[in-house]
Amino acid sequence: xxxxxxxxxxxxxxYDRLLARRERRFASALLAPAFVALTAxxxxxxxxxxxxxxHRVDLAMPFTNGYVGLENYAVLLADDRFWSSLLVSLVYxxxxxxxxxxxxxxxxxxxxxxxxxxxxxxxxxxxxVVLSPAVVGMIWRTFMLAPEFxxxxxxxxxxxxxxxxxxxxxxLAMLSVIAIHTxxxxxxxxxxxxxxxxxxxxxxxxxxxxxxxxxxxxxxxITLPLLRPAIVMVIIMRxxxxxxxxxxxxxxxxxxxxxxxxxxxxxAYRKSFTELSFGYGSALAVALLIVTVLISGVLFALRRAx
Amino acid sequence: MSGRGQVSFRNIAxxxxxxxxxxxxxFDIREGEFFALLxxxxxxxxxxxxxLAGLDAPTAGQVLIDGQDVTAVDARDRDIAMVFQSYALYPxxxxxxxxxxxxxxxxxxxxxxGPAVHDAARxxxxxxxxxxxxxxxxxxxxQRVALARxxxxxxxxxxxxxxxxxLDAKLRLETRxxxxxxxxxxxxxxxxxTHDQEEAMTLADRMAVFMGGExxxxxxxxxxxxxxxxxxxxxxxxxPPMNLIPARYVDGDVTIGGHRLKTDSTLTGERDVVVGLRxxxxxxxSDGVPAxxxxxxxxxxxxxxxxxxxxxxxxxxxxxxxxxxxxxxIKVTARPQDVHxxxxxxxxxx
Numbered sequence: 207x208x209x210x211x212x213x214x215x216x217x218x219x220x221y222d223r224l225l226a227r228r229e230r231r232f233a234s235a236l237l238a239p240a241f242v243a244l245t246a247x248x249x250x251x252x253x254x255x256x257x258x259x260x261h262r263v264d265l266a267m268p269f270t271n272g273y274v275g276l277e278n279y280a281v282l283l284a285d286d287r288f289w290s291s292l293l294v295s296l297v298y299x300x301x302x303x304x305x306x307x308x309x310x311x312x313x314x315x316x317x318x319x320x321x322x323x324x325x326x327x328x329x330x331x332x333x334x335v336v337l338s339p340a341v342v343g344m345i346w347r348t349f350m351l352a353p354e355f356x357x358x359x360x361x362x363x364x365x366x367x368x369x370x371x372x373x374x375x376x377x378l379a380m381l382s383v384i385a386i387h388t389x390x391x392x393x394x395x396x397x398x399x400x401x402x403x404x405x406x407x408x409x410x411x412x413x414x415x416x417x418x419x420x421x422x423x424x425x426x427x428i429t430l431p432l433l434r435p436a437i438v439m440v441i442i443m444r445x446x447x448x449x450x451x452x453x454x455x456x457x458x459x460x461x462x463x464x465x466x467x468x469x470x471x472x473x474a475y476r477k478s479f480t481e482l483s484f485g486y487g488s489a490l491a492v493a494l495l496i497v498t499v500l501i502s503g504v505l506f507a508l509r510r511a512x
Numbered sequence: 513m514s515g516r517g518q519v520s521f522r523n524i525a526x527x528x529x530x531x532x533x534x535x536x537x538x539f540d541i542r543e544g545e546f547f548a549l550l551x552x553x554x555x556x557x558x559x560x561x562x563x564l565a566g567l568d569a570p571t572a573g574q575v576l577i578d579g580q581d582v583t584a585v586d587a588r589d590r591d592i593a594m595v596f597q598s599y600a601l602y603p604x605x606x607x608x609x610x611x612x613x614x615x616x617x618x619x620x621x622x623x624x625x626g627p628a629v630h631d632a633a634r635x636x637x638x639x640x641x642x643x644x645x646x647x648x649x650x651x652x653x654x655q656r657v658a659l660a661r662x663x664x665x666x667x668x669x670x671x672x673x674x675x676x677x678x679l680d681a682k683l684r685l686e687t688r689x690x691x692x693x694x695x696x697x698x699x700x701x702x703x704x705x706t707h708d709q710e711e712a713m714t715l716a717d718r719m720a721v722f723m724g725g726e727x728x729x730x731x732x733x734x735x736x737x738x739x740x741x742x743x744x745x746x747x748x749x750x751x752p753p754m755n756l757i758p759a760r761y762v763d764g765d766v767t768i769g770g771h772r773l774k775t776d777s778t779l780t781g782e783r784d785v786v787v788g789l790r791x792x793x794x795x796x797x798s799d800g801v802p803a804x805x806x807x808x809x810x811x812x813x814x815x816x817x818x819x820x821x822x823x824x825x826x827x828x829x830x831x832x833x834x835x836x837x838x839x840x841x842i843k844v845t846a847r848p849q850d851v852h853x854x855x856x857x858x859x860x861x862x
Contacts (some may be wrong), residue, residue: 409600412567415587416594417614417661427613431604 252495258488265482278489288490290465291473292497298384298469299448305388306444307437310395315425317396318403328400331393339390343457346386347373351458373459376466383455383467387448395440402436403429438509442502449498470494516578517543517668517701519564524573526559533559535725536573541703546695548704548712548733551722552748558673560722561705565671566590577668593667597674599658601646607633607657608642614665632664635694652683659691663698670695670702676711688714709749713737721745739852743859746788746852752816752827754788758856761785766851769822771801776848777862785862788852791816794828800845805836819844 262274282288317327334342350358351372363369372382406429414424452471455461461468461476468476471494478487519541526534534556541547549557562568564575566587575583582590593614601610611629620628633639636656646654655675662670675691676684692715695702706712712719713733720730729741740746746754759766762782766773773787803819803826815835819826819842828844836842853862 407598407600409596409598410602412565412587413594413596413600413661414602414613414617415567416565416590416592417665418588418617419613420588420617423617428602428604434604 255488255491255495258484259492261485263484263488265484271485274485278486279493281486282489282493287465287468287473288470288493291468291470292493294380294465294467295449295469295471295494295497297380298387298451298467299445301384302387302391302448303441303444305384306392306395307399307440309388309392310440311399311433311437313392313396314400314403315429317400328397331396333393334390335393335397337390339451339453340457342386342390343454346382346389346454347458351382374463376463379459379463379467383458386454386458387451390454391444391447395444398436398440399433402433406432435509438505442505442509445505446498446502449494449501470497517541518576518578519547519669519701519703520574520576520579521560521564522574522576524560524563524570524575526556526563526568527571532725534563534570537720537722537727539720539727539730541701544699544701546692546702546704546715546717548706548716548719549722550706550709550712550716550719553707555722556725557705557707557720557722561671561673561703564669564703565592565594591668592671593662593665593669594671595655595658595662595673595675597677599646599654599678601654601657601661603646605645606642607638607644607646607649607660610646610657611642611660611664614661618665628664629660632660635663635697636660636690651678651680652687655679655687659694663694663700666700668701670698670700672702672704674705674707677706677708691715710751713749721748723748739861740788741861743786743788743854746854750790752791752829754790754852755794755826756854757787757789757824757826759785759787761853766853769801769803769824773801773846773851774848775851775853777851777853779853779862784856786854786856788854789826789846790850791827791829793846793850794826794844795846796830796834796842797845798843800843802841802843805838805840805842808835808838810835 259278260273260275262271262277264270313331317324320327337345348356350356353359353369353371354363356372359369359372370378373379410428411424414428419427450471451469452475455467455469455472456475459467461472465473470490474487474490474494477483477490481487519539521537521539523536523538524534525532525536537556537560549560551557559568563570566582566585570583573583574581577590602613605613608629611632612625615625615628629642630639633642636659638653638656638660641649641653641657646657649657655678658675672691676687679687688711704712704715716733718730718732719736720727721736722728723742723744728745729736736745737749740749740754743756747756757768759768760782761775761777761779761784763780764775764777766775766785766787768787801821803821805817806820806825807818809816809818810832813832815830815832817828817830817836819828821844826844854860855862
């Protein structure tokens with residue numbers, strides 16, 4: 207078959223095109239199964255979600271089900287609880303991402319200068335990341351934050367702050383879930399930034415010393431700009447995950463007290479699976495999707511800019 | 513401006529674990545001098561430069577710059593500019609920002625920096641590249657940026673760590689000549705590390721030859737070439753290096769391959785020696801030592817002959833008009849003043 211193909215191919219430059227076409231066809235054949243699987247498991251459910259959000263699907267009152275167009279979205283825009291959960295989501299995401307980057311970078315800079323034990327530090331640091339967020343939530347709720355017996359509360363009592371209701375008081379509950387997320391995911395930022403730091407050449411720091419740059423100037427003028435791509439990447443990845451966080455908050459506060467820690471994701475879950483209002487729940491999920499896409503779009507644009 | 517850029521090393525040693533990189537070196541560099549640190553890799557020359565720059569601390573000894581002990585002074589405060597072998601340009605800054613960086617760090621105003629950057633760029637002919645990033649430049653251009661960054665600030669000392677080793681041969685020759693002119697024009701003290709003896713010979717006013725963590729000889733290139741003071745230096749300096757032949761010395765004469773060769777040595781008595789003969793110092797003579805031509809390396813204007821002289825390999829440089837044929841037997845000799853004698857045990861010059 208090969209010989210006849212080549213024999214029938216046009217002379218001069220034609221072979222290139224023929225080979226390229228054949229290669230493309232083969233590549234498509236290899237990609238097809240993965241493509242089909244991905245479409246079936248991601249694209250289709252997504253489209254179905256959008257479809258559902260244009261319907262009234264209420265298992266508590268099935269007789270009212272049917273197509274309602276944009277009615278769910280109109281309700282959503284007037285829903286105070288939607289706006290408050292969106293705000294909680296943004297505060298949660300913004301603060302956890304900033305904390306992860308700042309603490310992760312500080313740790314990476316410290317560990318870079320460690321002469322010994324770097325390997326151990328990395329190993330221990332990575333542990334929280336490999337835990338399931340639900341497990342992390344349970345650990346914090348019981349061992350760390352439980353009144354009187356939890357480590358954090360014990361420390362607070364010993365520090366003279368007195369026993370606090372860490373998960374029962376709205377502001378403290380928000381602080382707690384932010385702390386838990388930061389605790390679990392800072393190692394990720396730390397590892398990425400440490401790897402990026404390690405790849406920076408030593409000689410430019412020596413050149414900077416001879417150019418009379420102080421330690422702070424070396425950090426601000428050289429390290430930070432060179433780490434920028436890694437930092438932006440960490441921010442993008444962690445933002446997308448924080449916006450759609452679920453398990454840790456669900457196991458620790460379940461969105462409470464009241465709606466103090468109810469992020470948009472949790473609200474959509476409650477609407478869908480507690481109140482069994484799937485249509486409205488889907489609309490909330492689509493709203494979360496739009497917010498996530500918008501924010502990551504802005505972040506990616508910032509990444510490309512310069 | 514008097515006394516700017518004098519350097520003294522006082523018994524500087526540096527060990528890394530069990531490895532002694534420097535075993536106590538002493539030297540002085542005069543103001544305005546172009547001083548080369550020459551030696552094979554691992555000989556301690558780069559360590560010496562890094563200690564001078566303050567990037568590495570000596571295990572023992574003292575570094576003095578302009579009479580002041582700077583051994584414990586940080587690199588930032590030594591007022592030294594350096595060109596790195598890797599150039600060490602800041603990859604995220606443009607060429608102009610790279611050159612401006614040392615001036616910004618020492619607190620110059622914007623009004624001073626602009627003209628200074630242009631002036632430095634003009635001196636190394638990269639004015640047209642000021643808006644580029646290092647990644648967009650060729651190796652030769654990057655090297656010039658590194659030079660401009662080093663000369664923009666009028667530092668006391670100008671250090672160069674194998675600055676030409678990453679350039680191709682033609683560019684290396686051009687840049688070498690420019691470097692010498694630049695250093696003369698600036699009148700600054702320059703310390704130049706290289707493993708290339710040709711670079712050291714052509715550039716340096718004086719040079720220190722490093723071997724195994726020690727300085728074997730300090731002198732002008734001509735002195736070191738004319739009177740290498742050890743077998744190691746004799747075998748390192750010159751291209752091709754000096755022929756080194758074990759021989760027997762009797763009252764001013766040496767015997768090689770059964771033939772006597774006159775020396776200008778006044779030593780009396782009889783002893784074993786190593787005779788050193790520069791390939792260029794060998795000449796054909798009817799009363800010379802017979803040698804068979806094994807191989808001819810024709811370099812165009814000259815040729816290097818590999819001679820078999822009673823089982824000993826001798827290399828000889830001849831001009832293109834005297835090239836014999838391979839397999840011919842020619843007779844070679846050397847003038848008495850061109851015969852170097854070394855002690856085979858101590859390796860020192862006799």
